[in-house]
Amino acid sequence: MSDFTRPAGLALAHFWVAFGAFLVAVLLGLYQVLERAELIPVWAEGYYIAVTAHGMIMAYVLTTFFITGFGYYTAASSLRRSVWNVPLAWAGFATMLAGVVLVVVPVLAAEATVLYTFYAPLTAHWTFYAGTLLLLFGSLGWVVNMIVMTVQWQRTNPGEPFPLPMFATTANAILWSWTLVGVGCSVAFMLLPLSLGWVDSIDVGLSRTLFAWTLHPLTCFWLIPAYIAMYTIVPRVAGGRLYSDKMARIAFILLLVFAPPIGMHHLYADPFQTAGWKLLAAFGTFMVAVPTLLTGFAVIASLEIAGRLRGGGGMFGWITALPWKEPVVLAQILALLLLTLGGFGGMVNASYGMNSMVHNTMWVPAHFHLIFAGTVITMYFAIAYHLWPKMTGNGLYSAGLARLQLWLWFIGIAMLTLPWHYLGLLWMPRRTANLPYAPEFVRQWQPWMDLMAVAGVILVISALLFVWNLLQTHSSRQPASERELEFAEPLHPVFRLPKPLNGFTLWNAILLVYMVMGFGYPLLQFFLIEPHNALAWGW
């Protein structure tokens, strides 16, 4: 028996904002591929507005709302205690929602066509920046809740290992706090004042460096919930155990420590940082592959345990013995396949010199769509399919539809991104409304453009099926088979952990040193070289 309240309403509110926005963004994605392939009339302004809205919604709205909602539910379920401060959680939610409205309205009104990476000195309507700040500020309600719940649990259970799902969630809340600093400073002290006319110019180099601070840890903030599901939810559904609890903790700690200092790799092609700092960032970037390689090993080993417990024998027999019919298990297998491909592309981008070949070509969106849409979003689907029955008390409307949806998404993402990699190697620039370039170049691109449009249609069908399935679950008549969110047991239960693996103080200190090393001088230089500022521009 448990005496805690499951924050189902809170989590559902967050999830529905996330997935409602997601559906809009997927439709915008379809518009972009159709427009770009010139299958519908070319309207450049519409295209760039769509890119801005698609990016803002996917990168900031879907993720932040999903992760905070999942965080509340995971925290309460794994610690078996109610959310510390529910009014604060709702206040955070309302603030974030107000932020979203302030961001979306100017974007749709063509007052903020600056793309989701803010491209200063392009200057949007001030509400766009104010909305971004509100979105970030509101998420702090979640961060505070997670940290207080962690500390309270520690006080009542001194010396005991944190439940792994909460350990990872807190790692993500801390990571998010570090992440916010860069973009927060850039928006609050540079872009917002510029848009309001309080200053008439800004240093674009400083603004871009601050933005780069955020850009890598941001992706790990998105990825951690996917890894939480892979480590703690999927092994149990598959009928197995978590291969190694310690390995999981090490992976989450490494993500926290290695992710923030390496955003500089987004500036490889920028003139205001020198080669040495870029080389340092390249090394750090390869280090962040370590937690993902550990995760790949541990979660596949966990699946193998499940497959063998289900009677699968031989070298590969365990794979066919896995419960492929479970949407959560299927999702993880498909997500890992796309993660492998995306990881490969990422290594190319990360490679300092080799990046020159693919920088700002279609290779780049190919890479991040594989990781974001292919891996992260596929696991968000899995989490939703797993949690919806628990939150609503109703069984999932249709597991068959869920499997179809996951396969369609997998096929759609593969069809979208594999041609994009190839187009990148044929130097197609990313983010152009259409392609009025030399005909001999455009001709070699064309067949792949049509394929990408087909992929867009498949992805929209998949997204519609997903949302439809969740909606129908709310009114489904059959009761959920299991209300409690239970997590996978490790193969070897942990009773005692070395202190560094059971807390974050040491890792925050190391991260601080690493951040000062990685970003100290690259930021300080702007105050030493007296750069020339840029004026505000429209688009």
Add this chain to the structure above:
Amino acid sequence: MQDAPLEKRWTVIIGSMLAVMLGSILYTAFAYHAYPPGTTVETVDSTRLHLTEEFREDNLGVTTRPDGSVLVTMVAHRYGFTPKHMEIPAGKPLTLRVATPDVLHGLHIPGTNINTMVVPGYISVVNAVIDYDEIVKHGELDDDGSVMVPVFCNEFCGLNHHFMWGEVLILPES
């Protein structure tokens, strides 16, 4: 732990993978000078770019320096590159210097490693050698062996960003 040897083996595999990749980066950086743009940070006043000595319109273009290396000075602006037409010899050490009077741009010459951001307030410097054998596979070949290739702006710079491209004629190695 029971499976420690397996974990150790995987750790060794991870370590070796990273060593090979980082080793390749260091090797190509130092042996082939495969650097990203920006060995030093140079600033410029973008609001007065046309008044500076270096980026005045009649000082832009291609010059051959006494040591045989080539200097290319360009301006990237909404929505084009100046000079509009350039002839650049292949096979020679080349330094490209480019700046912008307005917003962010990109500059990418397909088939080469010349791919840089152009940022208001800063001068982008790229060092490269154009490989004729590579470029001839992709561009439009003329009778005299010269190859026309596009120059793309590959960073969003405004609503007509996709119209921002130019062409350079790559001359064969003499």
